[in-house]
Amino acid sequence: MSEEVNDMQIDKANLFREENYTDLKVGALKVLIPVKADGSPDPDREAQYMGTTNVMTQMGAVPIDAPIAADNLEKAIELFPEAVNEAVEAMVQRAREMQREEANKIVMPGMGGPPDISLR
Numbered sequence: 001m002s003e004e005v006n007d008m009q010i011d012k013a014n015l016f017r018e019e020n021y022t023d024l025k026v027g028a029l030k031v032l033i034p035v036k037a038d039g040s041p042d043p044d045r046e047a048q049y050m051g052t053t054n055v056m057t058q059m060g061a062v063p064i065d066a067p068i069a070a071d072n073l074e075k076a077i078e079l080f081p082e083a084v085n086e087a088v089e090a091m092v093q094r095a096r097e098m099q100r101e102e103a104n105k106i107v108m109p110g111m112g113g114p115p116d117i118s119l120r
Helices: 002-007 073-103
Strands: 015-022 028-035 048-057 060-068
Touching: 028 073, 048 073, 060 073
Parallel strands: none
Antiparallel strands: 015 028, 028 048, 048 060
């Protein structure tokens, strides 16, 4: 494990400064602004926008992160509901796929499953 940690390197050509905006009600917008390794702005790359919110479920709050295809903050605010809705739909679809996969598994003796527990 320590070798894996020692081998991790920050990609100096792909650095971003993060700015956060929130209405303190519905969610937040994260703006990732490209910077060079010295911290100065990198005009050759575009800023990236990410919407974040929480959706309440029977199991509690589920965080949702949604990329937003925008070129400015005002456009990101406008596209926030659509982006979050798409992210929620994708999450629900993936959960359904996982349920189907789990339901279609054939369990045979010796294929894993819970270990035998003996009380003495």
